[in-house]
Amino acid sequence: MLHRLTISELTARIMRGDCSAREATQACLDQIKRVDEGVKAFLSYDATDALNQADAADRLLASGVSSQEKPLLGVPVALKDVIAHKGQPLNCASKILGNFISPYDATVVNRLKDAGAVVFGRLNMDEFAMGSSTENSAFFTTLNPWDPTRISGGSSGGCAAAVAAHEAFATVGSDTGGSIRQPAALCGCVGVKPTYGRVSRYGLTAFASSLDQIGPFTKDVSDAALMTRVLSGYDPRDSTSMNEPVPNYQAGFNHDLRGLRIGLPREYMIGGLDPQVDAAVRKAVAQIQSLGAEIVEVSLPHTEYAAATYYIIAPAEASANLARFDGIRYGARVEGADPFELNSRTRGQGFGDEVKRRIILGTYVLSSGYYDAYYIRAQKVRTLIRNDFLKAYETVDAILTPTTPTPAFKVGAKSDDPLQMYLCDVFTISCNLAGICGLSLPCGFTGTPKLPIGLQILGKPFGELTLFRIAQAYEQSTPWHRELSPVA
Amino acid sequence: MEYEAVIGLETHVQLKTHSKMWCGCANIFGSDPNTNVCPVCLGMPGVLPVANAEALKLTVLTGYLLNCEIPPFAKFDRKNYFYPDSAKNYQVTQYDRPSTAKGWVEFEFDGPGSVDGMSRVRITRAHLEEDVGKSTHFDRHSGVDFNRAGVPLLEIVSEPDLNGPEMTYAYLKALTDILRRGGISDCDLEKGMLRCDVNVSVRPKGATQLGSKIEIKNMNTFSGVRRALEYEIPRQIEAVRRGESLRQETRRWDEVAGITETMRSKEDAHDYRYLPEPDLMPFVPTEPWLEEVRGRLVELPLARKRRFMGEYLLPSGDAEVFRDHLELGAFFERAAAGYKNPKAIANLVINNLQAHLVESGFSVTELKMTPAAVRELVELVESGKISSKIAQEVFREMATSGEPPAAIIDRKGWLQVSDISAIEALCQAAIEANSSSSADFRAGKVAALNFLKGQVMKVSKGKANPSLVGEILERKLRE
Numbered sequence: 001m002l003h004r005l006t007i008s009e010l011t012a013r014i015m016r017g018d019c020s021a022r023e024a025t026q027a028c029l030d031q032i033k034r035v036d037e038g039v040k041a042f043l044s045y046d047a048t049d050a051l052n053q054a055d056a057a058d059r060l061l062a063s064g065v066s067s068q069e070k071p072l073l074g075v076p077v078a079l080k081d082v083i084a085h086k087g088q089p090l091n092c093a094s095k096i097l098g099n100f101i102s103p104y105d106a107t108v109v110n111r112l113k114d115a116g117a118v119v120f121g122r123l124n125m126d127e128f129a130m131g132s133s134t135e136n137s138a139f140f141t142t143l144n145p146w147d148p149t150r151i152s153g154g155s156s157g158g159c160a161a162a163v164a165a166h167e168a169f170a171t172v173g174s175d176t177g178g179s180i181r182q183p184a185a186l187c188g189c190v191g192v193k194p195t196y197g198r199v200s201r202y203g204l205t206a207f208a209s210s211l212d213q214i215g216p217f218t219k220d221v222s223d224a225a226l227m228t229r230v231l232s233g234y235d236p237r238d239s240t241s242m243n244e245p246v247p248n249y250q251a252g253f254n255h256d257l258r259g260l261r262i263g264l265p266r267e268y269m270i271g272g273l274d275p276q277v278d279a280a281v282r283k284a285v286a287q288i289q290s291l292g293a294e295i296v297e298v299s300l301p302h303t304e305y306a307a308a309t310y311y312i313i314a315p316a317e318a319s320a321n322l323a324r325f326d327g328i329r330y331g332a333r334v335e336g337a338d339p340f341e342l343n344s345r346t347r348g349q350g351f352g353d354e355v356k357r358r359i360i361l362g363t364y365v366l367s368s369g370y371y372d373a374y375y376i377r378a379q380k381v382r383t384l385i386r387n388d389f390l391k392a393y394e395t396v397d398a399i400l401t402p403t404t405p406t407p408a409f410k411v412g413a414k415s416d417d418p419l420q421m422y423l424c425d426v427f428t429i430s431c432n433l434a435g436i437c438g439l440s441l442p443c444g445f446t447g448t449p450k451l452p453i454g455l456q457i458l459g460k461p462f463g464e465l466t467l468f469r470i471a472q473a474y475e476q477s478t479p480w481h482r483e484l485s486p487v488a
Numbered sequence: 489m490e491y492e493a494v495i496g497l498e499t500h501v502q503l504k505t506h507s508k509m510w511c512g513c514a515n516i517f518g519s520d521p522n523t524n525v526c527p528v529c530l531g532m533p534g535v536l537p538v539a540n541a542e543a544l545k546l547t548v549l550t551g552y553l554l555n556c557e558i559p560p561f562a563k564f565d566r567k568n569y570f571y572p573d574s575a576k577n578y579q580v581t582q583y584d585r586p587s588t589a590k591g592w593v594e595f596e597f598d599g600p601g602s603v604d605g606m607s608r609v610r611i612t613r614a615h616l617e618e619d620v621g622k623s624t625h626f627d628r629h630s631g632v633d634f635n636r637a638g639v640p641l642l643e644i645v646s647e648p649d650l651n652g653p654e655m656t657y658a659y660l661k662a663l664t665d666i667l668r669r670g671g672i673s674d675c676d677l678e679k680g681m682l683r684c685d686v687n688v689s690v691r692p693k694g695a696t697q698l699g700s701k702i703e704i705k706n707m708n709t710f711s712g713v714r715r716a717l718e719y720e721i722p723r724q725i726e727a728v729r730r731g732e733s734l735r736q737e738t739r740r741w742d743e744v745a746g747i748t749e750t751m752r753s754k755e756d757a758h759d760y761r762y763l764p765e766p767d768l769m770p771f772v773p774t775e776p777w778l779e780e781v782r783g784r785l786v787e788l789p790l791a792r793k794r795r796f797m798g799e800y801l802l803p804s805g806d807a808e809v810f811r812d813h814l815e816l817g818a819f820f821e822r823a824a825a826g827y828k829n830p831k832a833i834a835n836l837v838i839n840n841l842q843a844h845l846v847e848s849g850f851s852v853t854e855l856k857m858t859p860a861a862v863r864e865l866v867e868l869v870e871s872g873k874i875s876s877k878i879a880q881e882v883f884r885e886m887a888t889s890g891e892p893p894a895a896i897i898d899r900k901g902w903l904q905v906s907d908i909s910a911i912e913a914l915c916q917a918a919i920e921a922n923s924s925s926s927a928d929f930r931a932g933k934v935a936a937l938n939f940l941k942g943q944v945m946k947v948s949k950g951k952a953n954p955s956l957v958g959e960i961l962e963r964k965l966r967e
Contacts, residue, residue, distance in 0.1 A: 084534045092533065104527045106534060205533040209766035238536050239768050317766055320566045323577035324531040328632070339572045339630075366568070366761035375763065 002027035003166045004488055007075050007223040010169055011067045014074045021057035021074025024169070025050050025118050028076045032121075032167045035487040040142045041152075041162040043081050043122040044089055050076065050120035057116055065116070071226055073116030078168040080159050081122040082129055083214070084203040085109050092205050093137040094127045096325045096350025098332035106203020107235045108172060108214050115230045123158030123171060127352045128322065129179055129207040131155050132424040135415045136354040143411070144187060145485035147449045150408040153183030153424075156217070160187035163217045164452075166488045170227050171217045176207045177310050178403075178428025180215045181440035185403035185454020188442045188485065190224040190471070191217050193428075195462050196435035197242035199228075200235030206321040208314035209240075211432040220481045221441060221472040225249035228464060242462075249468045257473050258292030260466070263396035267303040268427060274406040280444035280453040281402045284474065288400070291473050298396055300388040305381050306430040307422060312365050312378035313433070319362030325350065357418065386434040393460045398470055401427050403440040403454030431458055439467050442480035452480075490693040491728065492600075493721045495656055496648035497713075498685040499663060501673040502619060503546045503640040509618045510537030510580070510638050517679040521633035529638035531575030536767050539564075543640035544587070544771060546672050547616045548781045550642060551588030553670045553788060554611045561772055562587040564616075564765040569758050572630070573621035575637050581617035583762045587771065588614045593646075594790060595662030597655050609659050610647035617641050622680075636680075642672070648687065648698065653717035660684070660710050665789045683708050688717060689734075690724040699724070700734040704748055707741050716741040720748050792817070800830035809838050815852035816842065822859035823866075832866045836883070844887050856890030865893040873897075874904045877950050906953040908960070911944070914952060915960045918943045929965050937961060 002024055005013070013019045029047050036042050057074040067073050079085055082092050084102040086109070091097045105113075112119050126136035134142040134157035142157040144150040145164040152161040156173030160183035163171055173180045175193035184191025192215040199214045206212060216227035226249075234243040264285060269278075289295045327333035327346030334349050336342035351359070365374035392399060404424060414420045431438040436458055443455035455474070459467035475481050505515050511528035528535040551558050565583035591611035598605045619639040621632045644663065650656045664675040664682065675682045684707045689699035704720060707713045720739070727734055736754040773781075787795070789811050796807035796817070810817030820837045824830040841862070845852065865886070869879045874897060885896045897903055905911060918940050919926045928936035937958070944957045 082534075084532075090533060097533070100533075102534075103532065104535075201534075202536050203534040206767075237538060239538055240536075240766070316763055319761075320568055320576075320578050320763060323568060323570065324533070324575065326570065326572075326577060328572050329530055329575065329634075330532070340570070343570055363761065366763055368759045368761070371761075371763075 003031040004484065005169070006219045007072070007169050007226060010075060011071070011073070014061065015067050021054040021061065021118060022051060024074055025054035025076045025120075028168055031165070035145075035165050036167060038143065038148055039145055039161050039165045039167070039487060040140050041123055041158040041165060041167055042078070043091065043093065043124050043139055043158070045078070045121035046088060047120075049087070050118055053118040053120070057118060060116065067116075070114070070116030072112060072230060074118065075116070075169050076118040076120060077112055078121035078123055078159070078162055078171045079109070079119065080125050080156050080171065080173040082125060082174055082205045083108060083172060084205070085119060089122055090205070091122070092128045093125045093134075093139060094325075094350065094352070094355070095138045096332050096346065097330070100331050104203065107200035107237060108231050109203060111230055111233070112172070117230075121162075121168065123156070123162055123173070125158055125173075126155035127355050128205070128318070129155040129174055129176055130318070130354050130358055132178070132182055132421050133157065133409075133411075133415070135411065136352055138352055141411055144408045144451075145487045146188060146451055147408065149410055150451070151186070151411055153186035153404075153408065155179040155183075156191075157183045159217045160184050160189055160191065163187070163189040163219060164485045164488070166219075166484075169219070170223060172214060172227075172231065173217060174204055174207070174212055174214050175428075175432065176211045176314060177432050178425040180217065181403050181428050181438055181454065181456055182424060184217055184440045185442075185456070186408040186452065188445075188452030188480070188483065189217050189219060190221055190439065190441045190481075191215065192224050192228050192464075193431060193438045194228055194232060194464060195437040195459075196432075197240055198244070198437070198462065198464070199231045200233070200238040200241045202235055202237040206317070208317040209321060210317060211310075211314055213432070221468060221475045222250055222253070224439070225253075225468040225472070228468075244462050247465050249465055252465045252469045253472045254469055255473045255476060256292050257288060257470060260293040260398070260470065261396045262288060262293045262295055262470070263298030263392055263399045264295060265298050265300045265303065265392070265399055265401060267300050268401040272405055273402065276446045277402050277404070277406060277453050281400070281455055284443040284455045284478075285400055287477060288470065288474050291477060293470070296396060298392040298399065300385075300392060300430065302381065302384045302388050303430060306385055306433060307426060309378045309381045309385065309433060310425075310429040311361070311422060312374050313382060315358040315362030316366050316375050317362070319359045319366065322351075322355065322359055354418070382433050385430055389430070389434040389436055389458070397460070397466050398463070399458040401456045401458065403427060403456040407446050407451035407453060427456060436461050437464050437467055439471055441471050441475055442483070443474075443478070444480060445483065491690045491725045492693045493652055493717070493724075494648045494689050494691060494698055495650035495652070495717065496687040497644075497646045497650065497656065497659065498687070499644045499646075499660070500683045501642050501644070501664075501667055501675055502681040503543050503642055504671060504673050505540055505542045505546065505640055507540060508638040509540050509543055509616075509640040513638065515639050517676075517681075519635055521631065522635060524635040525637070529575060530634055531577075537580060537765075539768060539771070540640055543616060545781050545784070546640075547587045547614065547642060548773065548778065549670060549784055550614045550644070550667065550672050551591065552782060552785055553666050553672070554588070554591035554593055554614060554644070556588035556591030556611060556614065558588055558773065558778065559585065561585060561770055563770040564768045565762045566765050568761040568763075571620070573623045573632050573637070575621065575634060579617060579620065580765050580768070581643075582615035585770075586613045586615035593659065593663055593666065595658055596790070597658040599655055600651055607655060607658070609649040612645040612647055614642055614644040617643055648689075652721070653714040656686070656717055657710055657714045660713060662790070669789055670786055671784070677709055680708060684713050686713060686716065688720055688724070690721060690728060699728070700736045702734065702736065703738045704741050705738055705751060712741060712743055715746060716748060719746060723748070800824055800834065802831060802834050806831070806834045806838060809842075816845075819852050819855075819859050819862075823863040827863060827866075829866075829870065832870060833863060836862060836866055840880070840883050844883075848887070856888070857886045861886055861892050868893055868897070872904060872906060872953055874902055875950060875952075875954050877945075877954075878902045878904065881950075902951060904953050905948060905951045906956060908956065911952055911956050911960055914944050914947055915957065915964055918947070919961070919964055926965060937965070
């Protein structure tokens with residue numbers, strides 16, 4: 001039952017010598033073997049490499065290295081297929097990368113390895129992180145460990161499902177408009193989107209560069225705080241990463257929330273919210289209030305423009321970011337009579353529909369004559385959205401919202417309707433546009449079927465410390481994080 | 489009707505940095521294909537650019553050298569287009585907020601609009617961007633070398649202030665002289681460090697409205713630019729004369745055929761879909777940073793020439809030697825500082841010293857003689873202590889031994905004889921020994937005097953003061 005432990009439980013055992021890193025890694029590999037055929041979280045994994053890393057961790061342990069020095073020593077952590085891991089496949093769940101093997105490590109991979117983690121596996125996602133269900137993966141759809149007829153969310157669905165299925169102790173994904181928080185909510189785990197600039201994006205295949213941020217999926221808030229600390233920090237390779245100190249987030253834990261003011265945005269209590277989600281979130285708010293926090297209403301007046309703004313800025317950046325996938329230097333290639341034909345054939349056959357849709361959208365909004373009306377306008381609205389949050393944070397320390405309007409939906413339910421799919425992100429995208437931090441954690445379950453419900457906490461820029469404090473206090477006063485998915 | 493050409497230039501030069509614009513790969517020419525590459529300059533998934541600090545400095549330094557304004561805020565943009573030699577299929581460039589703007593270049597060119605032989609071309613902007621890879625086409629396939637991809641490139645855009653092939657050539661020469669002197673770029677044409685796009689239109693002479701702009705792409709030699717314009721301007725004028733209306737288009741210069749040909753019309757122009765580069769922060773230079781860049785300003789060729797002419801009263805030919813040969817100029821300045829007749833020193837430096845450098849293969853710093861010694865030598869000649877002929881000998885000695893001139897003269901006993909009675913005796917002897925020459929002179933053959941003078945100098949072993957010898961001989965012969 002090793003695989004069911006949290007990171008802090010596992011680390012304690014490893015440090016006590018009750019189990020080895022190899023045993024922990026083997027437990028994950030065994031669990032993957034046992035359940036992943038039904039979950040389909042992993043696109044691939046290199047068991048030999050994982051066990052070699054585990055053996056190396058065990059040698060470090062034997063030489064006296066402790067979890068003080070290496071907080072993830074021997075802890076298996078899996079990666080979304082959008083993060084470069086040297087010597088491992090990097091496909092972004094797309095056909096266009098062919099049999100591409102990354103020649104370099106992302107900065108977060110270096111950080112995980114420096115912290116002692118066993119970094120392994122390629123987790124499924126929507127192609128190039130575009131989607132909310134992994135149904136846009138070129139390979140297969142990841143299923144929800146709580147109900148295999150339902151989606152796991154997306155785009156980092158593989159990350160969330162792998163944690164919920166206890167196939168890894170933590171996973172690392174990316175969030176451009178909710179791609180960490182939404183699947184975390186739907187799979188019942190903790191997911192963090194750090195402040196823009198908190199975690200280096202070097203090695204993260206870019207979807208929308210000004211919105212993308214890497215973050216962890218974990219089984220509880222304490223693990224999330226630890227993982228966020230390991231991943232965070234200035235990186236000279238990423239000009240947009242910020243040179244802000246990284247606090248020990250776990251040291252900020254406090255079950256007493258007195259003195260904190262927490263906002264409920266008027267604009268988020270919308271119609272269309274699933275009644276069970278609505279009820280669970282209201283109960284969570286009351287619980288947080290009972291822990292001492294003062295709850296006040298706040299207004300984020302430009303919320304209704306967030307989706308429109310997002311679907312201009314993100315595709316615009318994506319249209320440029322994805323231009324490099326041309327079949328010339330690496331990845332799949334479909335030959336043509338000249339480079340232009342080669343390019344269009346490669347991209348025509350290599351990209352899936354949603355990726356093409358967004359490239360076309362992005363190309364359109366950047367076109368001469370439309371740029372001012374769409375892109376420039378969207379950037380202005382984006383500033384207004386950010387200002388909404390900054391103004392709200394003058395009076396509150398954090399903001400509470402549902403993470404998603406509904407629990408996990410059935411596979412195929414929205415796959416033919418991109419607009420419905422886009423609305424899955426209605427509560428999460430503002431956070432990326434504003435560049436602030438956000439976190440989702442379980443706040444209850446629906447009746448039948450039993451599906452997780454997520455509570456989103458949004459924090460100030462570089463306000464992760466407060467975010468984790470609220471989340472941990474809430475989590476420890478509720479039973480939700482102890483619930484195990486049926487496949488666990 | 490008479491027509492005139494209106495020409496503007498976009499000049500791309502590779503910056504002289506150790507590494508590339510966004511990564512640590514070497515910025516060097518001539519390596520084996522795809523050996524100076526990394527995930528960043530190959531556009532691998534997930535990589536990010538980090539701006540080369542030295543390239544930013546060189547860009548702003550160029551701004552100062554070209555009399556530009558340095559805006560307080562600059563940023564990078566993505567220019568989107570597909571081409572196999574582009575690793576990301578967008579070029580990162582400063583589109584609407586460049587690092588420098590509104591400057592000018594002054595250069596020596598006499599033509600319409602010039603004042604005292606000086607012309608001025610306004611610089612719209614000099615902005616920083618990146619180079620692309622290089623395609624090579626083989627029989628059945630093509631290859632791309634990405635060694636050049638991501639090399640920092642400066643695009644210097646001029647206003648349409650040029651009026652013909654010669655002026656354009658002179659501008660390019662002046663511009664590249666400035667860039668080389670400033671350490672911005674080696675502008676080595678052989679190594680493809682400079683490429684030009686030319687915008688040219690024609691209009692009736694004196695008209696203010698511009699004709700249809702025609703862009704000629706991708707010329708990489710000065711003479712190519714000149715020849716392209718020599719072809720293109722008459723082509724346009726003839727077309728207009730025939731009553732054709734020229735349409736805005738991009739043309740290609742065919743170096744071999746010596747013609748320009750249509751590449752694409754305005755309708756087919758790329759839509760580059762610029763967007764701000766989200767992976768890079770805007771560039772906001774601080775005052776200390778700008779101060780540091782200004783600390784690297786150097787004297788530009790034209791200013792240097794003018795200074796040598798003004799400060800040392802040298803003719804333009806001499807000043808140009810020192811304009812182009814920095815070390816020689818510095819040597820001259822040390823020798824000539826405060827000296828009453830700098831031209832005499834310039835003569836020695838330009839004639840003797842330069843020849844010695846060529847002969848010996850020495851650089852100026854390897855010279856055995858000091859500037860003070862050269863000045864002393866000139867002083868000895870000018871004060872009549874040695875003849876200029878002896879000075880040549882002394883110079884040769886100085887060059888090989890490094891001994892000061894006074895010591896050489898002393899050791900060799902070369903001090904010029906200015907003792908009139910001694911010279912009188914030598915002159916008398918020469919007249920007597922060469923009676924026919926004496927007779928010739930008296931008969932009116934002035935040249936005979938030089939022969940006699942030579943005889944006296946020979947007997948004195950070059951030490952007799954030649955002007956005294958001349959005077960005395962002439963007096964004696966006329967007696």
